[in-house]
Amino acid sequence: MKSRGPNLTAPSRSAEPTGIYTAAPRERRRRSRKAEIIAPPPSTGFRLPKPVRRLQRNAPVYAMQGLAELSSRLRQLTGREIIDLNRVMGFVQFAYQQRELARRGANYTVDDFGFDPQWTESFLSVFRILYRDYWRVETTGIENVPATGRALLVSNHGGVLPWDGTMIKTAVFVEHPSPRHVRALVASLFMGMPVLSWFLRRTGQTVGHPDDTRRLLERDELVLVFPEGVKGTGKPFKDRYRLRRFGRGGFVATAIRAGAPIIPVSVVGSEEIYPMITDLAPLAKMFGLPYFPVTPFWPWLGPFGVIPLPSKWRIQFHSPIHVEVHPPKAADDQNLVMALADQVRDTIQQGVYDNLKLRRGIFV
Amino acid sequence: MARRLAPQVPYLFGCDVADPISAIEEMDFVHADTRHAVIGKLVRRLRIDTVVHLAVTVDSAREDRADHETNVIGTMNVLIGCAGASSPVERLVVKSSQAVYGAGPGDPSFFSEDMAGTERQGSFVTRDLLEMEQLVNEFAIRDPTCQVTVLRLGFRVTDGTTLARYLSLPIVPTFAGFDPRLQLLHEEDAVEAIVRSAMGVHPGAYNVAAGGVVLLSQAITIMGGRAVPILPHNGQWLARLGLRAVTGVDLPGHLAGVLAYGSVLDCSKLSAEFGWKPAYTTRSVMDALARGKTEEHVEAPSPPQEYELQVYLQRRRREERDGHRLARS
Numbered sequence: 028m029k030s031r032g033p034n035l036t037a038p039s040r041s042a043e044p045t046g047i048y049t050a051a052p053r054e055r056r057r058r059s060r061k062a063e064i065i066a067p068p069p070s071t072g073f074r075l076p077k078p079v080r081r082l083q084r085n086a087p088v089y090a091m092q093g094l095a096e097l098s099s100r101l102r103q104l105t106g107r108e109i110i111d112l113n114r115v116m117g118f119v120q121f122a123y124q125q126r127e128l129a130r131r132g133a134n135y136t137v138d139d140f141g142f143d144p145q146w147t148e149s150f151l152s153v154f155r156i157l158y159r160d161y162w163r164v165e166t167t168g169i170e171n172v173p174a175t176g177r178a179l180l181v182s183n184h185g186g187v188l189p190w191d192g193t194m195i196k197t198a199v200f201v202e203h204p205s206p207r208h209v210r211a212l213v214a215s216l217f218m219g220m221p222v223l224s225w226f227l228r229r230t231g232q233t234v235g236h237p238d239d240t241r242r243l244l245e246r247d248e249l250v251l252v253f254p255e256g257v258k259g260t261g262k263p264f265k266d267r268y269r270l271r272r273f274g275r276g277g278f279v280a281t282a283i284r285a286g287a288p289i290i291p292v293s294v295v296g297s298e299e300i301y302p303m304i305t306d307l308a309p310l311a312k313m314f315g316l317p318y319f320p321v322t323p324f325w326p327w328l329g330p331f332g333v334i335p336l337p338s339k340w341r342i343q344f345h346s347p348i349h350v351e352v353h354p355p356k357a358a359d360d361q362n363l364v365m366a367l368a369d370q371v372r373d374t375i376q377q378g379v380y381d382n383l384k385l386r387r388g389i390f391v
Numbered sequence: 392m393a394r395r396l397a398p399q400v401p402y403l404f405g406c407d408v409a410d411p412i413s414a415i416e417e418m419d420f421v422h423a424d425t426r427h428a429v430i431g432k433l434v435r436r437l438r439i440d441t442v443v444h445l446a447v448t449v450d451s452a453r454e455d456r457a458d459h460e461t462n463v464i465g466t467m468n469v470l471i472g473c474a475g476a477s478s479p480v481e482r483l484v485v486k487s488s489q490a491v492y493g494a495g496p497g498d499p500s501f502f503s504e505d506m507a508g509t510e511r512q513g514s515f516v517t518r519d520l521l522e523m524e525q526l527v528n529e530f531a532i533r534d535p536t537c538q539v540t541v542l543r544l545g546f547r548v549t550d551g552t553t554l555a556r557y558l559s560l561p562i563v564p565t566f567a568g569f570d571p572r573l574q575l576l577h578e579e580d581a582v583e584a585i586v587r588s589a590m591g592v593h594p595g596a597y598n599v600a601a602g603g604v605v606l607l608s609q610a611i612t613i614m615g616g617r618a619v620p621i622l623p624h625n626g627q628w629l630a631r632l633g634l635r636a637v638t639g640v641d642l643p644g645h646l647a648g649v650l651a652y653g654s655v656l657d658c659s660k661l662s663a664e665f666g667w668k669p670a671y672t673t674r675s676v677m678d679a680l681a682r683g684k685t686e687e688h689v690e691a692p693s694p695p696q697e698y699e700l701q702v703y704l705q706r707r708r709r710e711e712r713d714g715h716r717l718a719r720s
Contacts (some may be wrong), residue, residue: 106591133612140500141572219496221568
């Protein structure tokens with residue numbers, strides 16, 4: 028029978044032959060100490076019989092084999108791809124990655140913002156399915172995103188939940204020749220909400236505070252900012268693709284101070300995922316939310332109302348606006364800052380209109 | 392702390408209301424509290440040029456007058472004692488804490504030195520510390536000949552602080568849906584920072600905390616505990632009450648905020664001006680705490696000699712054992 032746990036005595040004998048073997052056997056026994064058991068002792072409780080355990084271990088393999096068989100049969104019968112194995116593999120990969128992550132225990136490090144890249148990448152395999160198959164995102168101008176160095180991505184904001192941020196992150200990670208993590212800035216409001224507070228931080232987001240933006244840019248990160256904020260996500264369906272006010276141009280001032288180029292990003296498709304009919308402000312106030320949306324499906328269908336509609340998306344990264352040519356002192360020039368903010372806003376708005384024209388329909 | 396200072400200064404003088412934990416030959420000691428007459432007399436009679444004021448209570452859960460008296464009024468008295476044209480004091484080091492920033496969901500990810508005193512309803516410790524630092528600032532402006540250093544020390548988990556006891560629980564109730572970043576400071580690094588500021592000339596406020604962060608859940612895993620997310624984040628007093636009733640850990644108000652939203656310091660000013668940064672990272676502080684948990688506890692330290700002997704013997708035993716293991720492997 029194979030011994031459990033590492034064998035402690037074997038290496039010590041080969042490493043130190045003199046110290047032990049010079050003594051007489053009796054003396055040796057007296058001086059020797061029992062080997063400490065490092066591996067946990069085998070559990071003595073109930074164990075399933077061996078064939079059942081083997082079956083248990085191999086169940087995922089059998090399931091995948093069966094599924095592959097089924098998918099090829101269906102393809103032969105109907106001539107179409109009914110079960111896409113790549114899509115299934117994405118989920119399987121996610122499940123395995125989660126198990127691997129659980130095995131790390133406490134042996135991982137997060138950066139000072141609380142970002143855990145390994146953990147985030149496990150989620151990207153699921154987001155990639157949403158990106159490719161659900162919203163069928165078409166991304167253009169990814170070459171405008173630098174492979175190294177700092178840059179500030181500025182995007183329009185829409186949809187009730189910030190799926191557009193997730194998709195921009197996925198786009199840069201999936202499409203870019205040298206995959207990068209985008210660090211988005213979120214409203215401090217979300218940092219006070221349970222679950223979201225740690226999920227956002229752990230996937231690389233941080234508070235939309237000028238100080239945080241500066242620190243991220245100084246670490247040569249790609250930072251994503253939505254200057255419209257919750258005014259953008261909470262706008263009714265009839266106002267879709269009309270950009271709100273771009274804050275007070277604070278993002279331009281921060282970019283000038285940090286010497287980072289601004290890359291405007293236009294997202295089309297995010298506005299149709301939850302068509303918001305009206306906003307129940309008193310309820311929102313009660314729950315401490317910025318708005319309480321009413322869509323054709325929410326809150327009537329309960330949790331099913333949270334499923335976003337499969338609209339067709341387009342993301343365009345525009346060519347960078349080089350604000351870093353201005354000296355850092357120019358950040359105090361309100362006139363210049365607001366002019367640049369308007370330029371960024373116009374670029375995004377124009378890009379949104381262009382991409383709306385390129386899209387054949389909302390869902391195709 | 393005094394042990395570190397002793398070889399570097401010609402004359403060392405300590406004063407406290409309680410007995411010192413261990414006697415040092417080079418140090419003279421009197422029992423005194425922070426009344427300004429006492430401090431003033433001491434400072435002028437002995438021509439003391441450096442005062443290190445450490446009598447600031449941070450790790451306290453009771454919201455009573457005593458802590459306010461210690462922190463604000465005590466500091467005020469020390470400052471008055473050191474003030475005036477006849478005062479020989481050239482350097483003053485005041486201990487403050489990370490708690491001065493408080494912790495909230497809207498706060499930036501890092502606190503730099505100029506971010507204290509944002510308009511927020513902080514816990515009473517935060518308010519007291521802010522008031523205390525304001526007094527120190529006023530003193531520094533009034534008395535430009537005296538170099539005043541304020542050290543905002545990070546949270547420490549040695550010597551059975553509340554945070555250490557909380558993290559050492561076998562089942563740790565945490566705020567439901569929150570997993571903040573923790574930043575800690577090792578006691579040795581805190582002492583080193585105080586000694587360096589007493590020996591050098593570094594006027595102003597400094598953040599002192601270990602590099603890096605750990606997540607709360609990670610810290611609990613390192614300690615071998617299990618996190619149970621049950622505390623409500625929007626009723627922190629209720630959470631503290633429940634925690635005290637169930638586990639006996641009396642969590643101070645400012646720590647409740649830290650355990651929900653996290654508070655991380657930016658120590659770049661410290662490393663730039665002192666040319667030094669804490670030797671321990673937050674992770675190694677946690678590892679040291681986890682190691683300390685497995686060590687045996689020495690009981691009944693009635694006479695100090697006996698205690699030191701026992702600690703020494705224990706260390707010898709441990710070294711022997713480790714040495715043995717090293718030789719074997």
